[in-house]
Amino acid sequence: MRTIKIGMFGLGVVGSSVVSILRKNQDIIRSRLGMGLKVSRAVVANPGKSRPIPTDDIAISSDPSTILDDPEIEIVVELIGGVDAAGTVVLGALNAGKPVVTANKALLAERAREIFSKVYETDLSIGMEASVAGGIPVLRSLKEGLSGDHIVEISGIVNGTCNYILSRMSAEGAPFEEALAEAQRLGFAEADPAFDVDGYDAAHKLAVLVNLAYGTMVEFKDIHVEGIRAITPADIGYARQQGYAIKLLAIAKLDDGEVEARVHPCLVALDHMLASVNGVFNAVFLTGDNVDATMSYGRGAGGEPTGSAVVSDIIDIARNIKAGIRSKIPPLSVVAESLRDLKVMEMGRIQTEYYLRFQVLDRVGVLAQITRVMGQNNISIQSMVQPARSDHPDQPVQVIILTHRAREADEMKSLEEIAPLDFIAGETQLIRIARFTG
Ligand SMILES: NC(=O)c1ccc[n+]([C@@H]2O[C@H](COP(=O)([O-])OP(=O)(O)OC[C@H]3O[C@@H](n4cnc5c(N)ncnc54)[C@H](OP(=O)(O)O)[C@@H]3O)[C@@H](O)[C@H]2O)c1
CATH class of the missing domain: 3.30.360.10 (Dihydrodipicolinate Reductase; domain 2)
Structure with missing residues (x-):
């Protein structure tokens, strides 16, 4: 049975778990893939460091070219973290025609355009299941x-x-x-x-x-x-x-x-x-x-759950290799021609409900003033609670207001207008209320 050789960058928490899952579950992996998988090379920061797993059968180095330039390595796994060195590894692998698996959400988020443009250009696969919610597929x-x-x-x-x-x-x-x-x-x-x-x-x-x-x-x-x-x-x-x-x-x-x-x-x-x-x-x-x-x-984290997701991506890519194709599913779900340049909506334009906790002096008319300012800013109140009266007029009390759906910009403006009022005795807490579709 053919064995696919993997080059692994990083043998830390996740890298070591990936090696050990590939060993421990090799029978089930072979039965599902019809091929074997083996980490034959690894690149780490400190090659002399002792590892939690046996590494006798892995050639370990600190030189990325030992993986990137080895024609026998068919899949590169990046598990070093950070955005700079990891970016060089991922782009280097794609440029060398090798598909990549990574758990690196920081890289995928902060250098998305660069990384995914290269993935689309090369038509290679990038496995990134482990980058979000660890072991959950x-x-x-x-x-x-x-x-x-x-x-x-x-x-x-x-x-x-x-x-x-x-x-x-x-x-x-x-x-x-x-x-x-x-x-x-x-x-x-x-x-x-x-x-x-x-x-x-x-x-x-x-x-x-x-x-x-x-x-x-x-x-x-x-x-x-x-x-x-x-x-x-x-x-x-x-x-x-x-x-x-x-x-x-x-x-x-x-x-x-x-x-x-x-x-x-x-x-x-x-x-x-x-x-x-x-x-x-x-x-x-x-x-x-x-x-x-x-x-x-x-x-969502931990060596084995995250390693499980990395291994599933490796298996996916190995299936492509077996089928003689570079990739099957577009990296960002859509084919290159259908990519969209979507903007992130400014926060001021979102609409949601709010939990507000005001700290106010316990005086007559305070609630009326707060609700007046909110009303002037199109904020409608769902409920208002003052959990306790104060024992002393100088001691602040808490007022909890839940609002109906409102525009964030209106909500912020009302809080700006309320902040300088003389009965406000501390920072107002704002927490948005989540409502779900479906
Ligand atoms: N840990 C988790 O639960 C988890 C969950 C989801 C995603 N992730 C992601 O998985 C990735 C790896 O995380 P981790 O927890 O396994 O990290 P880690 O335990 O700190 O391991 C990092 C590994 O990378 C090596 N390394 C660091 N810089 C390097 C460089 N410039 N060149 C070559 N090797 C280098 C280190 O080598 P030495 O061992 O020789 O020092 C080490 O083996 C990160 O992107 C992280 O965000 C982790």
Whole structure:
């Protein structure tokens, strides 16, 4: 039986797992593929470093040309991370006529135009299932399972670190810093957690989802990104009293020829499936015009779940090689002539419902003034709650307002007008409320 040789860049958490899955599951892979798969070369930063897996049968080097210039290597796997060196590897492999598998959402999001233009130009395959939601085959659902549908909406919990922190805050009433420290202790958050908790990791994944769902290459910098640092246990408690959980969502939808693409915390109704996705788990809620609502759930990170997705891409590409074709499915779901140049909608133009928490001095007429300003800005109020009176006139109280659907620009203008009023005693919290199609 023929064996396809793979060149692997990176033997870290994911790279080592890919090697071990290919070894452990070689029988089932052979039976499904009719060929064998073997990592014969690897390129790493420190070739002398000890590895968690046996590497006697892998030629390890720090020189990319050992893989890129080896005619026997038929598939290149990039698992080094970052955007610079990884970009050189991916473009180098494609230029050398080799198909690529990558888990690198940062590269695919930030250098989308460069990478995908090259993939279309060469007609080679790029496997990127592991770049979004780890082991959950969500990109394959988009590209294959839903290829007959218009994608109406995507809402995903795609960052396990944030979901773990929000779940702990919700279960224990812990403040953000405490829940983050616990996540770090358990290995669910990096020592420098900024990339995750400030929403950028989720935004990278959203860019990949948007590009695939709508056959486009959006500018990553146009995606609105907010993280979870400003969420307090009080907000989680008030939201729950109103029937909502707070989740960091990555949201995409087509709207009037533009694409809404935004990452921010959201109130999600407690009876929606996404509200019960807790801990480090990820879930992607996808609505197609025919299929209606679907949801995929699973582990969004970790060596083995991510490695599982990488291996599935390798098998896919090996099937192309076996069939004597370069690729079967266009990299961004659509053929080159059908790629669209979609713009990301400015945040001011989106429309949604809002949760607002005002901190005000407990005086007569305060609520009337807030609602007057909001009314003047076309914001209509769904409900208003003042959970407690203050014991002292100088002690602020919280006022929770849920609005009906409004334009973001109008909402922001009303908050700007309310901020200087003399009864406002602290920063106003704004969290958007998610409503789902399907
Ligand atoms: N970890 C996850 O759960 C997860 C989930 C989804 C996606 N991903 C993505 O998967 C990719 C790999 O992540 P990881 O967690 O496996 O990373 P990692 O554990 O830090 O491993 C990185 C590997 O790349 C090698 N490397 C770093 N810079 C290099 C360079 N310039 N040239 C050659 N090799 C280099 C390192 O070599 P040395 O070992 O010699 O230092 C190491 O083997 C990233 O794009 C990440 O975003 C990871």
